[in-house]
Amino acid sequence: MKLQLNRLKLQITAALGGAVMKCPRVLVALFGRKKTIRPFKNFYAEWIETLRTTLLPVLRQSMSSNSPHHLLPTHVDTVHTHFQSYYAALDLAASSHNDVAQLLYPDHRNPLESPFLWLGDLHPYLFTNLLRSFLNDDNDDFDLKESGERLDLGLSGRDWNVVTAWGSPSTGLTSRVEQIECGLRLMVPAISARFRDAQKGFVERVGAEWGRSEREEGAKGWIEEALEAEMDEMTGVFLDANRLRRSVLSDIMGATSVYQAALFLEGLAQFVVGLRDHELLGQFERCKMVINS
Numbered sequence: 001m002k003l004q005l006n007r008l009k010l011q012i013t014a015a016l017g018g019a020v021m022k023c024p025r026v027l028v029a030l031f032g033r034k035k036t037i038r039p040f041k042n043f044y045a046e047w048i049e050t051l052r053t054t055l056l057p058v059l060r061q062s063m064s065s066n067s068p069h070h071l072l073p074t075h076v077d078t079v080h081t082h083f084q085s086y087y088a089a090l091d092l093a094a095s096s097h098n099d100v101a102q103l104l105y106p107d108h109r110n111p112l113e114s115p116f117l118w119l120g121d122l123h124p125y126l127f128t129n130l131l132r133s134f135l136n137d138d139n140d141d142f143d144l145k146e147s148g149e150r151l152d153l154g155l156s157g158r159d160w161n162v163v164t165a166w167g168s169p170s171t172g173l174t175s176r177v178e179q180i181e182c183g184l185r186l187m188v189p190a191i192s193a194r195f196r197d198a199q200k201g202f203v204e205r206v207g208a209e210w211g212r213s214e215r216e217e218g219a220k221g222w223i224e225e226a227l228e229a230e231m232d233e234m235t236g237v238f239l240d241a242n243r244l245r246r247s248v249l250s251d252i253m254g255a256t257s258v259y260q261a262a263l264f265l266e267g268l269a270q271f272v273v274g275l276r277d278h279e280l281l282g283q284f285e286r287c288k289m290v291i292n293s
Helices: 001-016 024-030 040-062 069-096 100-104 126-140 144-155 172-213 216-255 260-274 278-286
Strands: none
Touching: 040 069, 040 260, 069 100, 069 216, 069 260, 100 216, 126 172, 126 216, 126 260, 172 216, 216 260
C-alpha cells in the first residue's frame, strides 16, 4: 500500500502545484492508515517455497524414464492447480480485504522480477512467449538422430515421450497458440487503457475538488471519495488482469499434450523460482551502473 500511496501523494502534489503541502494533517490521516491483515508477501513466500522444494522436484521426477507413466498427468495437474490457486488468492486479497493497492505495486517483488510484471503479476505474454519458444526451437530443428546431444542438455534419463514431446507439434496446436496470442493482443491493451484512465481520472478529480474546498476536513473528504472510487476501478482492472492470466494458462493446458504441458510447466516454474535465486539476485545487485558524463 505504501508504494501506491506515495505515488498518489506525488500525483496530487503535481496536479495541485504543491497545494497539498498546506494541509499535511489531511495526508497523514488519509495515507497513514495501517494494514491489519496478513501481508500477501507472506503467502507468496510460502507459495513459491512449495513450488521450489516440493512441486517442481516431483514434476521432474515424474518425467523420468523409471517413473510410472500414470503419475505424470497427476503431477502436471497439481502444478497447474498451484498456479491457479495463487491467482485465486490474489483475487481474494484484492476483493475481500481491499488490498488492491499493495497487489498492484507489490513491494515483495525483487529487481529481477519487476521487469516481468504487468498490473501486479507476471505479464501473460510471458506464458505465450515461453510456449512459443518450445514451438520454434523444436519444430524447426528437431532431429531424433541428435537425441544424444539433447539428452546432455537436461533431458538425460527422461521418458522418451517427454524427450520427443515438442518434436512435431500438430497444426491444430500451432493454430490454437496463434488464437491465444491474438486474444492477448486484443485484451492486454484494453485492460491497460482502463488502468491509465482510472489514474488520470483520479488526479483530475482531486485537482478540481481541492480547489473548491475551503476547509481541511472538506479537502480530506473529497480525496477519500476519489480514492475510494479509484480503488473500486483498480480492483476491477486487477481482477480482469488475473482472469486473463488464468485463462491463458488454462488454454495452454487444454491445447497441449500431457508431455508438452509438463515441459511447459517445468519451464514456467523454473523461471518463477529462478528470479528469486539468491546468488543470481546478488550478482544483479552488485552490478554497477556506469553513467557517462
